[in-house]
Every structure is written in structure tokens, then in C-alpha cells.
Amino acid sequence: MADLEKDIAKILITREQLAARIAELGAQISREYAGKDLLLVCVLKGGILFLSDLVRAIRIPHEFDFMAISSYGGARTVSSGVVRIVMDLNTNIENRNVLIVEDIIDTGHTLTYMIGNLRTRKPASLKICTLLNKPSRREIEVPVDYVGFDIPNEFVVGYGLDYNEIYRNLPFVGVLKEELYTRVEEQEHSAS
Numbered sequence: 401m402a403d404l405e406k407d408i409a410k411i412l413i414t415r416e417q418l419a420a421r422i423a424e425l426g427a428q429i430s431r432e433y434a435g436k437d438l439l440l441v442c443v444l445k446g447g448i449l450f451l452s453d454l455v456r457a458i459r460i461p462h463e464f465d466f467m468a469i470s471s472y473g474g475a476r477t478v479s480s481g482v483v484r485i486v487m488d489l490n491t492n493i494e495n496r497n498v499l500i501v502e503d504i505i506d507t508g509h510t511l512t513y514m515i516g517n518l519r520t521r522k523p524a525s526l527k528i529c530t531l532l533n534k535p536s537r538r539e540i541e542v543p544v545d546y547v548g549f550d551i552p553n554e555f556v557v558g559y560g561l562d563y564n565e566i567y568r569n570l571p572f573v574g575v576l577k578e579e580l581y582t583r584v585e586e587q588e589h590s591a592s
């Protein structure tokens with residue numbers, strides 16, 4: 401892990417902090433959905449590590465399924481708001497209690513698209529659980545029901561979050577050294 405860790409400016413959330421908060425979220429979800437049918441919808445790929453720990457902290461019967469979406473245009477550390485489903489659910493969510501499991505809410509564009517899309521399928525309820533939330537970056541208001549951590553406006557990687565598909569396996573959430581992405585994006589910018 402040492403060679404990936406050298407790219408991290410600082411650790412924002414340790415693995416112990418992640419575990420403790422996810423245990424709390426699991427307990428809260430278990431209480432609030434007790435006696436109800438529950439379907440977690442994990443947004444790939446970023447949500448996968450969070451989902452796998454969260455489901456083990458949930459004490460009630462439930463199902464989970466996956467959806468993969470992709471954003472296009474714009475620099476790699478900035479959300480474009482242009483979103484497309486690249487892999488859809490296997491489950492019919494009509495009349496189910498759906499809880500979306502996301503890695504991070506930044507501008508809110510991705511989740512707004514997801515909510516709009518899933519609502520047309522008539523779930524009994526639709527709520528949102530995100531590990532990380534960057535409230536200062538919001539461009540569209542989204543109703544978030546469960547938040548692991550509010551974080552400042554910094555580009556973070558690890559625990560599912562990537563830069564250019566790398567760093568997802570880091571067991572903590574850390575701030576990526578800025579010099580690792582600014583140069584690439586300046587080049588992309590001047591090329592367009």
C-alpha cells in the first residue's frame with residue numbers, strides 16, 4: 401500500500417472512524433426499516449466498499465442490487481452533470497422500499513438523475529444514504545436521509561472513491577495531492 405499512500409496529502413477519515421460511523425448507520429437503518437421490506441441500491445463503482453461494510457452492520461433482512469452510471473464531459477475531478485445508466489438493476493423496484501447507497505454527493509447532479517429515473521418505477525419509498533457529503537459544492541438540492549460524514553471541498557480518494565479508477569482500495573478516505581491532478585486537467589482544458 402505504501403506506493404499508493406505516497407500520493408495522499410492527508411488522511412481525512414481513518415478506517416476506525418469509517419467502521420464506527422458505518423456501525424451507527426447500520427443500527428439506525430435497522431431501526432427505521434424494522435418490519436419493512438428493504439432493498440439497497442448500490443451505485444457502482446464508488447459505493448461498493450461502503451455497501452459491503454454497511455450490509456454487515458444492518459441487522460434486518462434485506463436485499464441489495466447494483467446500478468452503474470457514468471458521467472461525461474468536464475475535467476476528471478469535476479462532475480459534469482451529464483449522466484447515463486451503463487448497467488441497470490436486475491430487480492423490479494415497484495412497491496419496494498428503496499435506499500440508494502452512494503459514495504459521495506458533490507454537486508448533486510448524479511443523484512438528481514438517479515432519483516428522477518428510479519421514481520418513474522414507482523417504489524413505495526425512496527431514500528438516500530451517502531458515505532460522504534460535500535454540502536459546499538451543491539448545485540442542485542437533493543434530499544439526503546443518511547450521511548456518514550460531511551467533508552470540506554477537497555478531492556478525496558480511497559474506500560471506493562477513485563481518481564482515474566485508481567485508489568479505490570485504500571482502506572481510508574484521503575485527500576489526493578493536488579499536483580497529481582491539476583497538471584492533467586490543465587492540459588485537457590487547453591486541448592479542448
Ligand code: IMP
Nearest residue numbers: 479505506507508509510555556561562
Ligand atoms: P455529483 O454529481 O457532483 O454529486 O458527483 C457525484 C460523483 O462524482 C460521485 O459519485 C463520484 O464518482 C464523483 N466525485 C465527486 N467528488 C469526488 C471526490 O472528491 N473524489 C472522488 N470522486 C468524486
Ligand code: MG
Nearest residue numbers: 446561562563
Ligand atoms: Mg468516480
